[in-house]
Amino acid sequence: MPNNYEEAYSKFINYIERQLMSVQSKLKNVEYYNIIKKMINDLSNSAKSKDYSKFMEYYNVLSRISDDVKDNLDIICYLAVHNTCDIPQMEEAIKKVFSDKSLLKMISYNESKELLEGKKEKLTSIIDGTCDFETLKNALLDSDLEDEEMIVILMHEAQKTILTSRKKLPSLEVNENEKIINSNNEIINKINILIEKYYPLVSSKPNKLVEMYKKLATPDNIDSINSMYSEKDVRVCLHILYLIKLKEERDEVLNSKPVDYQLLELNTLELLKEYELSCLAISEFEKERMENIPQETSVYFLIDPNKASFDLSDLSDEEKKTIESMIKDLESGLFDYERNKNAHTMVKQNICKDLNVFVNRKKNICISYIRVNSKVLILCFGTSRDIFDLSKSILNTNKSLINKTISNIRDNDEEFISSEEEFRNALNQSFPKEVEPHHG
Amino acid sequence: MDKNLNELFKEIRNECLQIIEVKNVDIEELSFRMGMSTNNLYHFLQKRNSDFSVYLKLYEVLLGW
Numbered sequence: 001m002p003n004n005y006e007e008a009y010s011k012f013i014n015y016i017e018r019q020l021m022s023v024q025s026k027l028k029n030v031e032y033y034n035i036i037k038k039m040i041n042d043l044s045n046s047a048k049s050k051d052y053s054k055f056m057e058y059y060n061v062l063s064r065i066s067d068d069v070k071d072n073l074d075i076i077c078y079l080a081v082h083n084t085c086d087i088p089q090m091e092e093a094i095k096k097v098f099s100d101k102s103l104l105k106m107i108s109y110n111e112s113k114e115l116l117e118g119k120k121e122k123l124t125s126i127i128d129g130t131c132d133f134e135t136l137k138n139a140l141l142d143s144d145l146e147d148e149e150m151i152v153i154l155m156h157e158a159q160k161t162i163l164t165s166r167k168k169l170p171s172l173e174v175n176e177n178e179k180i181i182n183s184n185n186e187i188i189n190k191i192n193i194l195i196e197k198y199y200p201l202v203s204s205k206p207n208k209l210v211e212m213y214k215k216l217a218t219p220d221n222i223d224s225i226n227s228m229y230s231e232k233d234v235r236v237c238l239h240i241l242y243l244i245k246l247k248e249e250r251d252e253v254l255n256s257k258p259v260d261y262q263l264l265e266l267n268t269l270e271l272l273k274e275y276e277l278s279c280l281a282i283s284e285f286e287k288e289r290m291e292n293i294p295q296e297t298s299v300y301f302l303i304d305p306n307k308a309s310f311d312l313s314d315l316s317d318e319e320k321k322t323i324e325s326m327i328k329d330l331e332s333g334l335f336d337y338e339r340n341k342n343a344h345t346m347v348k349q350n351i352c353k354d355l356n357v358f359v360n361r362k363k364n365i366c367i368s369y370i371r372v373n374s375k376v377l378i379l380c381f382g383t384s385r386d387i388f389d390l391s392k393s394i395l396n397t398n399k400s401l402i403n404k405t406i407s408n409i410r411d412n413d414e415e416f417i418s419s420e421e422e423f424r425n426a427l428n429q430s431f432p433k434e435v436e437p438h439h440g
Numbered sequence: 441m442d443k444n445l446n447e448l449f450k451e452i453r454n455e456c457l458q459i460i461e462v463k464n465v466d467i468e469e470l471s472f473r474m475g476m477s478t479n480n481l482y483h484f485l486q487k488r489n490s491d492f493s494v495y496l497k498l499y500e501v502l503l504g505w
Contacts, residue, residue: 212448
């Protein structure tokens, strides 16, 4: 997701240009429909006074509306030219022209030309960069941009507006300076709460890693920490470290004499923006943390239609037992792929951009699976050497089956659930039975 | 920004290669813990990937080896 200003702004302008094209096209329609409305009004008066010359005069314009209008105008003009206007066919043809659906649609079109021109003016002023902050803000909120992109643009524009208005109002300097300090303190208080709560995430990492994080903790670099790994805590750590850096800069400004209020104001804006972005990263992290609280769940298999995506027949009893116990672990919600050397998230790469594939390992057996909401779809079993290639191959060759199965799991499809139960029973039969201890 | 990331990539890669050598790390096991095949791991080490999270993960895994 782009969140640097240039990228977000260019996306916004692109959206505004599309809006402008749509408004311009509506304006053209309104102008054309107004001409048609005037002509129909004239024709209605002419028909009442039985003067049919106007029908011939407007023929070229009106006959383009529809084939029916053209056919009936042909009849009217023919009858008028041959002086046979009093026959019922004339009245009927006129009625048909006035009740033509395409024509009525044009006449009843009720977009206001003035409103459209107002909209056009506002959109043009946004593109020219001459609009006021309020206009830009409203257009932005109506746009299809992501929240994060809106925030980036709003912060940038707010900064420009504040700096411009400050230049215009030097007499208010004393009060304004107090305001700047107050708003800076306000945001610092909020940020302190975030730091206090989430700094332990940073301090729990090895020192050398934290040093590397510190080098990376700039807004542009944080963007390069994407979603190849699902660990959202890395982004949170980087945001927290950047907030600490901004706080240090703020202290430096406040301790310098005289205080540079313009610099402090810029620092406040940067803190505000970073606070918003940190909150977004934290909410994603918390969501992921909630999803990983162990709870019992259902496990499903990829069946096409009666054949699974794996074959256990060549495995030893010991290996089958391991697989059975791994399935049971998943059913109890033990998704221990996080930071556990026995279990890992598969790197997304190009084959499965929208899917996180997880791999758990026990003894020498690995199991790969996808999580659908809180449920589990097992892809295959393998060794730690081949599990990733096997999973990739299944993802590549069974795209539609995987999508269908995911949608069945989401919809709780009855037929699907019953065929899964059948499959599961057969699978359970293939697991070795515990031998009852022999008594006596 | 890119220059900075390129430098950090070189730095983190050198650190990682050093740990691999000193701790005699099994590359197959390392690839598994990284969630990828050995070939992919070589590929990520050869050329900087646009998603830097892969190197942070690698460094973290190796520091805990």
